[in-house]
Amino acid sequence: MDPQINKSAPMIELRNVSKWYDSFQALKDVSLTVNKGERVVICGPSGSGKSTAIRCINRLEQHQSGEILVEGVELTADFKNIELIRREVGMVFQQFNLFPHLTILQNLTLAPRRVRKMPRAQAEELAMRYLTRVRIAEQAHKYPAQLSGGQQQRVAIARALCMEPQVMLFDEPTSALDPEMIKEVLDVMVELAEEHMTMICVTHEMGFARTVADRVVFMDHGQVVEVAPPAEFFASPKNERTRLFLGQLLKH
Amino acid sequence: MGGDFDLSAIAGYLGMFLQGAGVTLGLTAIAATFGLLISIGGAATARWGMRWARALVTAYVELIRNTPFLVQLFFIFFGLPSLGLKMTAMTAAIIAMTINLTAYTIEIMRAGIESVPPGQREAGLALGLHPIWVFLSVILPQAIANVYPALVSQIVITMLESAVVSQIAVMDLTHVADLIQSRNYRTFEAYFVVAVIYLAMAICLRRLAAKAGTRLFAGRAR
Numbered sequence A: 001m002d003p004q005i006n007k008s009a010p011m012i013e014l015r016n017v018s019k020w021y022d023s024f025q026a027l028k029d030v031s032l033t034v035n036k037g038e039r040v041v042i043c044g045p046s047g048s049g050k051s052t053a054i055r056c057i058n059r060l061e062q063h064q065s066g067e068i069l070v071e072g073v074e075l076t077a078d079f080k081n082i083e084l085i086r087r088e089v090g091m092v093f094q095q096f097n098l099f100p101h102l103t104i105l106q107n108l109t110l111a112p113r114r115v116r117k118m119p120r121a122q123a124e125e126l127a128m129r130y131l132t133r134v135r136i137a138e139q140a141h142k143y144p145a146q147l148s149g150g151q152q153q154r155v156a157i158a159r160a161l162c163m164e165p166q167v168m169l170f171d172e173p174t175s176a177l178d179p180e181m182i183k184e185v186l187d188v189m190v191e192l193a194e195e196h197m198t199m200i201c202v203t204h205e206m207g208f209a210r211t212v213a214d215r216v217v218f219m220d221h222g223q224v225v226e227v228a229p230p231a232e233f234f235a236s237p238k239n240e241r242t243r244l245f246l247g248q249l250l251k252h
Numbered sequence B: 001m002g003g004d005f006d007l008s009a010i011a012g013y014l015g016m017f018l019q020g021a022g023v024t025l026g027l028t029a030i031a032a033t034f035g036l037l038i039s040i041g042g043a044a045t046a047r048w049g050m051r052w053a054r055a056l057v058t059a060y061v062e063l064i065r066n067t068p069f070l071v072q073l074f075f076i077f078f079g080l081p082s083l084g085l086k087m088t089a090m091t092a093a094i095i096a097m098t099i100n101l102t103a104y105t106i107e108i109m110r111a112g113i114e115s116v117p118p119g120q121r122e123a124g125l126a127l128g129l130h131p132i133w134v135f136l137s138v139i140l141p142q143a144i145a146n147v148y149p150a151l152v153s154q155i156v157i158t159m160l161e162s163a164v165v166s167q168i169a170v171m172d173l174t175h176v177a178d179l180i181q182s183r184n185y186r187t188f189e190a191y192f193v194v195a196v197i198y199l200a201m202a203i204c205l206r207r208l209a210a211k212a213g214t215r216l217f218a219g220r221a222r
Ligand SMILES: Nc1ncnc2c1ncn2[C@@H]1O[C@H](COP(=O)(O)OP(=O)(O)OP(=O)(O)O)[C@@H](O)[C@H]1O
Pocket: A021, A024, A026, A044, A045, A046, A047, A048, A049, A050, A051, A052, A053
């Protein structure tokens, strides 16, 4: 039976997800529900399992127990199922991961043409629309290495959007950027949030979390320690570990 | 014999030299084409294949890289017929050269694949691309670009090593020299001319490949 997308189900659901790298447990019974249009920020110390958690959602990592559901479809080892879910879930990486041998335009059209079987002209039109949205249309025929980090990350966002995903995952999208470029990327992300894109962002940009997030998740040692709306999360964190983490973050 | 160095003594054989050079180039082109195609599959198998398939590739690479080319050639041309596999000298030469080149290019190609950062594959998969497309349109072009000079070098080496096929009477460039010197005893002149032709072919091949490379991989490097 083909898996069916269920439009009324939560967009993403993690139920008691555990994940081991060999004998090391990177995720411990992680549960999290993200509804349609919700914006969730995940933060936590290095090595706490933030990347692992979101990489399990599009099966870049495989969880060993618990369930992950995307629009009601459970993620299994079945290839068709993984393919279906990856179409719905876009991802932006810390290191941009643009394809260096392709022009910006080709970076954007590759997946629509191969996966969605879109004719070239149509894929290019779509690509130009998203490049315009991230304010980088004039760079379409350059190669990634000719762009600044901030520009590359905006291209990476546009590339993911070209598949018209239902959810966007961000894994520390601004951590590899020079400070003066962080804002241009955050601005694009804020715009996406304003358009009610469902988003899960691993980030330490607390300004972004405050203004954009519906909920902030704090992870530590592979566990979800605290989940709260940003006002509450920053003003009165309940957990000792959260307080410690926020204290350290604000010192910088 | 021979006396003074006298190129005019073999000038009449120019046509034969060119023909021999053509055979050498043709053999190299065929071996390179098949060799590169097979080594793409071989390297992908070495990287992502099942355990037994990986072992098979390793065994093949080790076997070929640790035995002399001449022995491989003789085995195919003189050895296989006793198992009922008869073939012309030309076919044997093509098979031997391809098998030999492939063993080296698998290793080069594998290094190329490993040089592509894992984030590239992840980005391709995250976009929903089928793993085969991720390999063909994301990883392979970068892998080849990264090891392109080594691949070209290996093809040049194969061309030069192919002199050995004259031993089974394939009419390649070296065989032409053998023939001519056996007719007029102008050994020095014959091998001198052949050496110059090999040298010119090798240099041209490298130059052409370098030029094609800069066109092929333009832009991406900066
Ligand atoms: N491929 C892997 N093999 C083994 N261990 C891994 C692997 N990937 C991650 N880990 C371990 O799992 C734990 C969680 O890693 P993860 O990358 O999810 O952390 P993170 O919260 O994203 O950290 P950071 O803020 O540094 O990005 C870490 O202890 C890490 O060392």
